[in-house]
Amino acid sequence: MTLDDRAHSGDGHSSAPNRSAEGLGGPGAWIRELGLGIRFAAAGGRGGWARTFLTGVGVALGVALLLVAASTPNILSVRSERGDARKPSNVMSSSSVSRSESSFLWLAGDTDFRSDHVGGMLLRADGPRAPAPPGVARIPAPGEMVVSPALRKLLDTPAGALLKERLDYRIVGSIAPSGLLDATELHYYAGSDRISLDAGAVRAAHYGYSPRHKPLNALLYLLVVMICVVLLVPVGIFIATAVRFGGDRRDRRLAALRLVGADRRMVARIAAGEALFGSVLGVVLGGALFLVGRQAAGYVRLWGVSAYPSDIVPRLPLAVLIAVAVPFASVVVTLSAMRSVSVEPLGVVRNARLRRRRLWWRLVLPAVGLAILLFSDRVTPGSQDVDPATVAAGTALVLVGLAGLLPWLVEAAVARLRGGPVPWQLAIRRLQLSSGSAARAVSGIMVASAGAIVLQLMFGAMQQSFITPSGSGGTGRAPDLTLMSQDRNAVTAARLENGLRRTPGVRAAFALTEAYVSGPEGSVTGLAVADCAHLRKMARLPSCRDGDTFVAHNPGDAAGNRYVDQTARPGRAVTLDDYGPDGPAPELRWTLPADSPVVMTVPAPMGERYNGILATPGALPAGPLPGARTSAGVLTDPRGTDAVDEIRTTAARLDPTIYVSVRQNEQRDKEYDTVQTGLLVGGTLMMVLIAASMLVSQIEQLRERRRLLSVLVAFGTRRSTLAWSVLWQTAVPVFVGTLLAAAGGLALGHVMLRMVQKPAKDWWVFLPYAGVAGVLVLLVTLLSVPPLWRMMRPEGLRTE
């Protein structure tokens, strides 16, 4: 007894006349027919299972991604909690507590190694009861350190040797996961007896920083809403596509049921039952994929972001929503798809007669979406009332509307194509006859591309709101690295400069000691201390001997020079200010020699101009200068690959507290970086998912045509002809989809920029996405070739 027999014996014999009437409604009928559909999906033999499995895998990919998205709040929140828990309580105020048995000194010891950030802290216990940071048993003794497992692994490799020179401590233990952001984090705590309050350290008594909640910048908030919509709408479209895998063969099976008396509503419900089974299977598989996949999270680091598997936990309400909404959506999608197909007892009408798609209703969704966004309030960084629902609804309507437009556009485009070689003709004719499944497969990539184009346009335009220029700027020349020593007793400028010059990869180095002095009326100017050779590089000096001082003016800067003169009055005393971590320290008064001439500054070797007081060491009192800092600028040899890390190592050897900053043209706001990282991670996952969906869809189509492919091969069709046909069949919808994505993305981007009142920086942002689309087409075609080869085997001709 076949499945058909079982189905018919249950429905067709004793109760067939009544079933038609029952089939018109009622929950009982619904359950029966859904159950029959589930039986078809579950007991349809190898072919049936293959189709169900394809749907299941497609839905599973989408569900897994949704579960990752639902876990994101938890990932961010536990990372943030662990990050705050290990910060000393006074990390932001830098105001020291009083010394006690349970206090400790800390100093940030972060550094960078090649492209990785290495977080760290130098610690010095004041007494035996000084607490250790989370994940660490005790504060390491001087000369010792505890490290994260990832850092230990790096230091053990030859590649980490240069870093090992910099972190020249004995490893005595590992930091437990409770003290780390993720398994791949590079982090250490080192014990040091060289840190002191004078050297910039801060005294604290416990860990755990409680940040005050700061509302997210309104523009950023808007971006985050946009990113969520842009990432999740394609997932939804992808799932909707997956539940229609195998639709053609299913329709033929349903036609057979119509022949034995099933009415249209019954077959629709049976089809829904089949989709329901596939989607529930997909939810289960997706859950399993998520659970298995998150185990790999600890090994994966994308753009500096990783997570412990235990952190990747979806919020319960969201997980429940996914588990319920996906199967429900699959039923809705199937029922709506069935409306466009007329399953008749002798076959599926769609196959015999083409019905042209209509345009007008497909324009409604994007038009409504654009209208919502056009009539929304303008958003500025300080806006308090950004309505996420409006923005999300408007954006989602436009993106979903674009997905609806694509089948019409593909159909309209291919309808005009004629001629060409055989592979082209085969592909175009196939698309002319049925472009729906191809368009559906491409709609995911199209929507993702359109969304990414919008985000890139917004990022480009809003970048100015999130960047702060670094360096002196304006001189056209700036050091590749800047070093700043907090230790006012430590290295002298000369020692630092000599050390840097001997470092491999350093082309030039310039160091000097700087401080601030205040005049009697509270005006402030700079004081630069260096020998005559150095001072000559900073200003045009008439003559110079140790013990000389100068008042330096910037040429053409009358206002700035007047301000310098208010403080630097030859023969009058100035005060050397020291606003250390414990507030103003005892000040040091010093008289600017009366014979100090006014000189004009020149750009120093690193491009800066130093106006204010220039002094040789002999002119100042012996000993450390209150509030002084030693700074150095370094130019590196562009051919030296490890110059930056060599310099960091030199600096750490001279003074572990030296802060090294590498020049970047722009220093991005951290929030901006975080959002952009989120987009990159999400976009990558999305692209992988889309490629997978296109491949699954392609293989499904090939399966449907197995026999035809075998026949074509039988009468001598070259395999390359069919492979080219597959390529064109994928490429044409992707090309049309990319055009639509570019047009839709630029239009939506224009509206969004109007909302945030920013001009577009670059209208060509869609080009990379067109490139990605091209690569995806090639990738999908290449991966389709092995199954295509298999399905062209003569076994497809066998009927017995």
Added chain:
Amino acid sequence: MTPAGSLLVAHDLRKAYGPTNALDGAGFNIHPGEVVAVMGPSGSGKSTLLHCLAGIVTPDSGSIMYGGQEMATMNDAQRSALRRSQFGFVFQFGQLVPELTCVENVALPLRLNGASRKDAERTALARMEQLEVDDLRAKRPGEVSGGQGQRVAVARALVTDPRVLFADEPTGALDSLNGERVMELLTDAARSANAAVVLVTHEARVAAYSDREIVVRDGKSRDMERVV
């Protein structure tokens, strides 16, 4: 040894699919212009014999000579070229490309051989006229009846003027009236083109259109005396 004048000869063919021996020492020969029916019950190996003779499937052992050349020495590309230029095929169903119109389907083998579209469709139309389906030129396979579709398939099989036409249950999906019409047209067209026809069927009335019958049973073949 090749029987005198034979176009296609096979000896001692063996082919197994897993544990099942589809062919177990089968033999075959056919002369130019001859129509040979291969008969046998379902699962006897007759379709496998046809696939081996046409170079679609490689036998596990045995010899197939076409025009004096051993097919086992040909690679896949050579066998494909042979099928494109020398052989024609008609199957029971599922053989027309549903996206192409009927004339495009018929012209397809010519286009695969490098003919221009215009020339290929002109030749295709002439064949379609011969098979009385030229009025279907602009229709797609989904829009024509089973009998009409099968006649289009015959036109396609003959459009390259093949020396051998392989027909695997060509009337299996047709009613008797349509089946007979297709067989009449197929054999008439083949004979007028002096093409040999290998006709796989299990129906005696279809086999009646042949000059000679071969019965395949349990993978073995033997010639049948025609009982009139």
